[in-house]
Amino acid sequence: DNGNTNATSEGAVSSLAYDNKRQRIVTGWSHPVIWPVRKQTTQFGVNYVGHIKPVIAALYNRQFKQVVSADRDTVITWDAKTGAKIFVFRVRSFLTEDDDHISSLAFDENGRRLIIGTRHGVIMLWNYINGQPLTDLRRIGGQDGGTEVSGCVHLVNKMQQLRYVAAAVGNTCVLLEDSDA
Numbered sequence: 001d002n003g004n005t006n007a008t009s010e011g012a013v014s015s016l017a018y019d020n021k022r023q024r025i026v027t028g029w030s031h032p033v034i035w036p037v038r039k040q041t042t043q044f045g046v047n048y049v050g051h052i053k054p055v056i057a058a059l060y061n062r063q064f065k066q067v068v069s070a071d072r073d074t075v076i077t078w079d080a081k082t083g084a085k086i087f088v089f090r091v092r093s094f095l096t097e098d099d100d101h102i103s104s105l106a107f108d109e110n111g112r113r114l115i116i117g118t119r120h121g122v123i124m125l126w127n128y129i130n131g132q133p134l135t136d137l138r139r140i141g142g143q144d145g146g147t148e149v150s151g152c153v154h155l156v157n158k159m160q161q162l163r164y165v166a167a168a169v170g171n172t173c174v175l176l177e178d179s180d181a
Contacts, residue, residue: 049085057105068128072101077128089131108154115165117149123167123176140167140174
């Protein structure tokens with residue numbers, strides 16, 4: 001580890017200053033952004049029960065009053081009230097390429113299935129309560145050659161009784177029919 005830490009801002013940084021008194025970095029583009037300076041820990045306490053890798057996404061499920069969080073290859077379900085870990089499942093064995101990983105999460109309309117998008121353009125539907133995959137892997141790709149699913153959402157057209165998973169992939173929005181609902 002060379003001590004480097006990367007962070008991102010919504011715009012191109014045009015200025016940078018260090019506030020020694022408050023131990024923070026201030027960057028600017030269209031408005032100031034404050035970055036606290038602290039050492040990133042790599043060791044966890046004996047009683048630590050969460051992710052070991054950086055969290056990619058977290059969702060709140062209103063129906064079950066649970067939080068679902070995901071790192072590169074692990075999904076954890078938490079009780080929103082107590083913070084207790086409920087269930088853990090790993091998607092690594094379902095990914096076909098070694099460098100593939102989770103890049104986005106969404107729930108279906110009922111909050112019963114978890115939609116997982118990956119770096120290599122795979123969309124998966126899971127029963128997040130028991131960690132079982134519900135559909136075959138679906139590989140998609142963007143027109144610009146990019147394949148990472150940067151966002152996904154479940155869409156329902158009740159009048160026409162249509163259900164889709166929409167995925168943002170590169171510069172493309174891909175619609176996949178959800179026939180498993």
